[in-house]
Amino acid sequence: MVAGIAGLTLLLGACGGGAKADSGKDAAEGYDPAAKVTITWWTGQPSEQEKVAEDLAAEYMKAHPNVTIKTSSGAATTDDLLTKLSAGFTGDSYPDISYAYGSWAGELATSGKTQDLAKYVADASFGWEEIPAAARATATYEGKVIGVPALVDNLALIYNKKIFDDAKVAYPTDQWSWDDFRSAAKKLTDPAQNLYGTAYSVSGGEDTTWHLWPMLWQRGGKILDGNKPAFNSDAGVASLELLRAMAVDDKSMYLDQTDEQYAKLFNDGRIGMMLSGPWALLEIKEANLDYGVADLPGYNGDHQTVSGPDLWVLFNHSDANRAGASRDFVKWLTSKDVDPKWNLAVGNLPLRASEQGTPEYADYIKQYPGGQKFFDNLKNAKQARPTVAGYEEMSRNVGDAVSKVLQGAAKPKEALDEAAKKSAGAVG
Template sequence: MRKWMMGATAALAGVGLLAGCSNGSDAGGGDVTLTYGVWSQDETMQELIDTFEADNPGIHVELQVSPWNEFWTKLQVAAQGGTAPDAFWMLGDKFQVYASNDQLLPLSDAISDAGVDTSVYPEALVDLFTYDDELYGLPKDFDTVGLWYNKELFDAQSVDYPTSDWTWADVRKAAEELTSPDESVYGIAAPLNRQEGFYNTVAQAGGHIIDGEASGYDDQKTQAGIAFWTDFIADGYSPTLQEFADTEAVAQFENGSVAMYYGGSFYAQRFYDNAELRDKIDVAVLPAGDERATVINGIQNVGYAGSEHTEELEKFLVFLGSEEAAAIQAETGAVIPAYEGTQQAWVDAMPEFNLQAFIDQVPDGVVYPVSANTAAWNALEDEMLPDAWNGAKPVSEVADELAAAMNDALAKE
C-alpha cells in the first residue's frame, strides 16, 4: 500500500477570502486577529473559535466563509497576491500545489514542540499532508468509502446482504442477480468516479495511480482495477455514462434504480435526512480484491506562509488538530473527526446505518493520489478514460495511452 502513497499525499455577508491575513494588532489593545478561511459554516465553527479564544486571551479569530464554488479561485489569487487568510481549509488533491510554491506555513517544529502525537490520526492523512518531509497541517476530519446497498431491492430478489467477507466475485454475482431484465433496476452503479470508484479498486488490485514521478496506468494490476467497473457496464449490470450524465449515480441509488453504490461516508447525513430512504438502505465495508483498500481523504487546517502572526497562528492550528477540537466537531455528526477515539459520536448519530464500517476501514486506507500538479493529469483522466467506460477502446489501450500522456505531464512539474 505504501507504493500508492509515494506521489502524495452560506457565505457570511460582506466577508470573503480576499480579505486576507491580518496586518497588525487591534487598535489600543495589542491583541492579534487571525483570519480563518472555510467553505461552510455551522455553530460548530464558532464554538471552536470561542473555545480557542477563551484559552488564549489576546488572540481573536475572524471566520471568513466563501462558498465552495468560489473558495479555490479566491484562495489561489489571494495566496499569490499575499492576501490569503492566516488559516484555511485544505484538501489533499490541492495541497502539493500550495506547498511546492512555499505558500504554506511549515508546522513540523510547532507540532513537535506542542508534544502532538501524530499517531492519533490516520497514517494516510498524515502522509497526504507531508511534503519534502515537512508536515503542513493536522487532520480535521476524514472520509472513507463503503458499499451502500438497498435492502428492499436485495430482499425482492432474495439476495443476501453484503458482509465484511465479500470479495469482488460476490459483488459481481449480486449485481447480476439484482439487475432486472427490463433494466428498471441495475445491480450496481459504475460511474467514472475517482475517490469513490476506481481509485479504490486499483489499490485493491495491487496497482497504483502514481509512483513518485511516474504514472501507474500502464501497470496490468491498475488496469484490472479499472476493468472491475467497465465490465459492469459492458455486461449490462450498471447504467451507462450517458445515463449517469442525465442522472448522477448517487441520485439513481437514492431513487431505487440501482441496488449498490460505492459511496463516501460524507453521504451518510444526506441519506439519513431522506426519511423515505433511511430505513431501506445500509452500508458495509468495501469488498476485497487481491488486497483490502479504501481511499481516505479529508480536510486539514493549514496556515499561510505570509502570515504576520506565525506564533499565534501555530497555536491556533495545533488547537484545531487537538482532541478537544475533534470532540466539539463530533457532536454534530456531520463529519468523522480525525482524532482517534472521538469518532463514536458520529457513529452513534445515525444508528440506523452501520457507520462503523467506515471506521473499521481506516487501517486499510490509501492516500488519495496526488502530485505537485494533480490537476494536469486529472484532466487527462477526464479526457481519456471515458473511452474505456463507453467500450470505445479496450481498458488496456486507453490506460497505456493515458500513462504516456500522464508521464509527459509529470515531466513538466
C-alpha cells in the same frame, strides 16, 4: 472536482516561483502567545457547517481574548477555494488557515506560501500519531507538513437492504470479491423498473478517478513509480476492465454524468449498491432507508480502500504571531476534546481514535448506524493518494480515460496509456 485544472496548476506554479526562498527559519519563530493578533480562517463550508465553525471560533476567542479570528466560508463553494487561493497568492490576500481538499495538497505545497509544521506536530502534546496514517501522509509534501487533517473518510460498499430482499440476493459481506460484487449487481438490475445494481460517476473529476485507486492497489499496482505515472500497469488495466464489463457488457451500472445524481438515485431506491463514504449517511438518514455498510470488495483477500482526507492548510505571512496563533487554534480545533464538536457535530467521522469514548461519538453512532463501519474501515486505508504537484491534472486525465471506457468509447489499455502519456510532464 475543479474546473480549469491545468490553468490553476500554472497559476500556482507561478506563485511559487515568485515566493521567497525557504530560509530554514520557522514561520512562528519569536511567537508571543500574549500578543494581540488577528487571523483569517476560510472554512470552505456551507451555511449550516459554517455556523458551527463560527461558534467554535467564538469559543476559542473567549478563552484567548488577544486573538481575533475572522471566519468566512472563503468562496461560494468548496470547489472554488483553490481558485480563490491562487488569486490570493498573486494579490497577497490569502488567509492564515484554509480548508483544502487533500488532492490539492501538492499544488498548495509548491505555492511557496505554506508553513512547515513538521517540528510543531512532532511534539507529543499534539498527538499527531492519533490521526490515521493516510491523512498524515496527505498533509506531508517532501518531508514538510503543510497543514493538519480536517476530516478523515474512506470508501466502502453501501447497500439498500430492501432491493436485496426483493431480488432474493444475499447481503454483501466484508469478504466479498469484485466477482461477487459484479454478480450481485447483475442480479439486482431490472431495466423494466429502471433499477441498477450499482453506479459510477463518469464526470471525469476526482470522484471518477479515486474510485479506481483501491482496485489498483488491491492488485498490487501503483499510481506513480517515483514521479512517473504507473496506473496504466496490468493491475490498472484489469481493474478498469472489470468496471467496463459491468457498465458495457452487463449494463448493471448507472453512469452518472455528474458526481451527485447516483447518490440521489440510491436514496430513491433505484440503485442497489454504491461505493461511497460517510458523507452519504446524512441524506440516507433523511431518506429513511434500511441500509448496510460493508468493506470494499477485494482482490485475493485484499480489501484496501482509499481515504480522501481534507486539510486545514496553514499559510505563512512572515508574521510570527499570525503563524503561531493559527497553529495554536488548529491544534485546539483538532484536539480530541474539541474535534467532536466539529466533525461529529456535522456528521463526519472523528479525526482521532481517542474520540470513540466521547458522548458525541455515541450520539453519532446512534444517528448514523453505518458510521461505526466506516470508522473501522479506516484500517483498510493503507495508502494515500500522492501529494505531488500536478496530481489534479493527472486525476483529470485518468478520470477522462475511465469515463471513455465505461461509456464504450475506448479500451482500458489504450485509455490508460494515453492518460499516462498526458500526465508524464504534469506530476513532480
